[in-house]
Amino acid sequence: MRCSPTPTFDRGRVYRRCGCRDxxxxxxxxxxxxxxxxxxxxxxxxxxxxxxxxxHRRTVRRAGFPDELQAHIALRRFNEGLALCVITDPRQRTAxxxxxxxxxxxxxxxxxxxxxxxxxxxxxxxxALGTIPLIDLTRQHLTAFVTTQLRRGRGKVTxxxxxxxxxxxxxxxxxxxxxTRNPAKPPLLPRPASAPRHLWxxxxxxxxxxxxxxxxxxxxxxxxxxxxxxxRKGEALALHWDDVHLPERVFFVRATxxxxxxxxxxxxxxxxxxSKAWVALSDRVVDTLEDRAAPRTFGETTPAAGYVFHRHGxxxxxxxxxxxxxxxxxxxxVPRIALHDLRHLTASFATAAGVPLPxxxxxxxxxxxxxxxxxxTDLTFLTARAAVDAVAWILDNADRAALGRTVCRAxxxxxxxxxxxxxxxxxxxxxxxxxxxxxxMWPGDHRATxx
Numbered sequence: 439m440r441c442s443p444t445p446t447f448d449r450g451r452v453y454r455r456c457g458c459r460d461x462x463x464x465x466x467x468x469x470x471x472x473x474x475x476x477x478x479x480x481x482x483x484x485x486x487x488x489x490x491x492x493x494h495r496r497t498v499r500r501a502g503f504p505d506e507l508q509a510h511i512a513l514r515r516f517n518e519g520l521a522l523c524v525i526t527d528p529r530q531r532t533a534x535x536x537x538x539x540x541x542x543x544x545x546x547x548x549x550x551x552x553x554x555x556x557x558x559x560x561x562x563x564x565x566a567l568g569t570i571p572l573i574d575l576t577r578q579h580l581t582a583f584v585t586t587q588l589r590r591g592r593g594k595v596t597x598x599x600x601x602x603x604x605x606x607x608x609x610x611x612x613x614x615x616x617x618t619r620n621p622a623k624p625p626l627l628p629r630p631a632s633a634p635r636h637l638w639x640x641x642x643x644x645x646x647x648x649x650x651x652x653x654x655x656x657x658x659x660x661x662x663x664x665x666x667x668x669x670r671k672g673e674a675l676a677l678h679w680d681d682v683h684l685p686e687r688v689f690f691v692r693a694t695x696x697x698x699x700x701x702x703x704x705x706x707x708x709x710x711x712x713s714k715a716w717v718a719l720s721d722r723v724v725d726t727l728e729d730r731a732a733p734r735t736f737g738e739t740t741p742a743a744g745y746v747f748h749r750h751g752x753x754x755x756x757x758x759x760x761x762x763x764x765x766x767x768x769x770x771x772v773p774r775i776a777l778h779d780l781r782h783l784t785a786s787f788a789t790a791a792g793v794p795l796p797x798x799x800x801x802x803x804x805x806x807x808x809x810x811x812x813x814x815t816d817l818t819f820l821t822a823r824a825a826v827d828a829v830a831w832i833l834d835n836a837d838r839a840a841l842g843r844t845v846c847r848a849x850x851x852x853x854x855x856x857x858x859x860x861x862x863x864x865x866x867x868x869x870x871x872x873x874x875x876x877x878x879m880w881p882g883d884h885r886a887t888x889x
Contacts (some may be wrong), residue, residue: 449517450486452509455501482509486516500529532575533568535616539607548706550696558603562587567604572611577621580604584626594630601627637779637786642772649770657766659730660747660759661780666723668784668802671777672696673713675754676705677746684727687719691803695753703753712805785810792824 456479458470472479483501498516503509536559544552566583567575580601587597605622612620638646643665650658664674672694681690691714693705708714719727730746745753760777767774781802788798799810 450484450513452482452484452506452513454480454482454506456480482506484509484513484516486513502529529571529573531568532570532572533564535572535611536563536568536607539610542610548696549698549704550706553698554599555603558600559607562600563604572616575608575621577626580622580626594627598625598627598629601625635779635782636773636775637783638772638775640787643783646767646770646772650766653769654762654766655729656747657759657762659726661763662726663723663746664777664780665783665787666720666726667717668781669717670694670709670713670781671756671759673708675745675747675756675759679731679744679746682727682746684719684724684731687724688716689719690716695756697756700757703755710803710805713803715803717803718801782813785813 453468454473455467456470456473458466458472460466470480481501482503482505483499484503485497485499488496488498500512503512540552540556540559543555547555566586567579570579584597584601587600588594601622602625605620605625608617608620608622611617647658647661650661660674663669663677664671669677669691673691676693676695677689677691681692683689691708694708694713696704696706698704727746744751747754763777764774785798785802788801789795795810796807799807802810804810804813
């Protein structure tokens with residue numbers, strides 16, 4: 439749209455009109471006789487011609503202002519936007535605003551995120567709220583929308599994501615001065631709690647890997663890589679041999695394989711900035727990748743610069759990978775889990791081996807340590823138990839060195855069996871020849887199952 443280099447801010451006119459009708463049911467508009475007799479009759483409006491687009495001139499009319507001053511202010515703001523080649527419609531419908539917001543947001547978001555935003559907007563938000571003017575959208579409208587969606591059987595997680603999309607759009611409107619506040623904040627629907635996560639035990643993991651190494655080596659190698667390094671499913675499916683350096687025992691995560699609209703595969707940037715980094719390889723994973731790089735028994739050779747996991751040179755579709763993975767779980771006799779749970783197995787086994795949480799966080803390439811602590815809350819509970827047991831181990835060894843015998847705890851009340859640090863027998867000398875108990879690297883059973 440072409441704009442005048444010297445915009446005029448007096449473009450347009452302000453007038454008063456009403457909705458009265460004549461005997462033929464035609465609106466009287468500005469010709470109603472009551473407008474001259476009653477100063478409170480009707481509402482104020484403005485009309486302004488926009489610059490021609492495609493040879494056609496368009497007149498924008500907006501009504502419903504309570505007084506002449508509010509109509510003049512709205513007209514002034516409209517002309518200020520028009521000078522910048524932006525039509526800031528004060529009575530713009532929510533549907534038009536959401537579509538404009540999507541077009542603006544598409545420049546900075548991933549295609550997969552945009553596909554989800556566009557689906558929520560076109561299929562849910564616009565049919566329900568699209569006809570309401572943006573400035574008239576209230577929290578009551580959103581409450582009714584949430585109630586209707588839940589009564590129709592929509593899941594709380596889905597409704598929460600739809601509201602999060604709307605809240606993001608309305609926050610942009612607040613930032614641009616279109617709204618004074620965001621009616622979607624605070625959230626109307628709290629974030630649903632995550633479903634309990636059930637992971638494999640060490641025995642179940644080893645059983646699955648042994649079975650798939652015999653029946654389907656491709657998926658066995660994929661599971662070995664994901665469990666042994668903790669990378670995400672999309673990162674594993676997008677891995678190229680150019681990024682694998684077996685002599686140095688590392689590989690680099692540079693992209694992730696994503697699906698748009700369940701039918702189009704494309705490579706996008708990893709989930710976060712910290713995700714785009716190098717990952718160490720264990721001897722077990724190095725052996726797996728070396729076997730993967732060798733010619734296969736059925737005559738297929740891996741391209742030198744192709745995908746590590748592929749079918750005839752083409753990347754694996756994530757949906758097909760999940761379906762095949764679940765089928766192998768059933769055949770191997772282990773519970774079905776999500777492919778992303780293989781990443782959680784990495785954290786579970788590392789925690790059980792006594793690896794500190796900050797090291798696990800760096801291995802999984804989380805942005806902050808709090809992200810790891812929030813995701814693996816059940817594992818941090820076990821870590822906290824190990825910490826307090828380590829304190830008890832130190833104190834018990836001190837008591838054993840002082841008394842020369844194993845101190846039995848919680849057998850009798852303290853006043854009948856005084857603690858050594860409160861009452862030490864004078865004739866008892868500390869003994870240093872007794873070896874201390876081994877350090878409790880991990881208390882209790884070494885199980886990776888969490889719930």
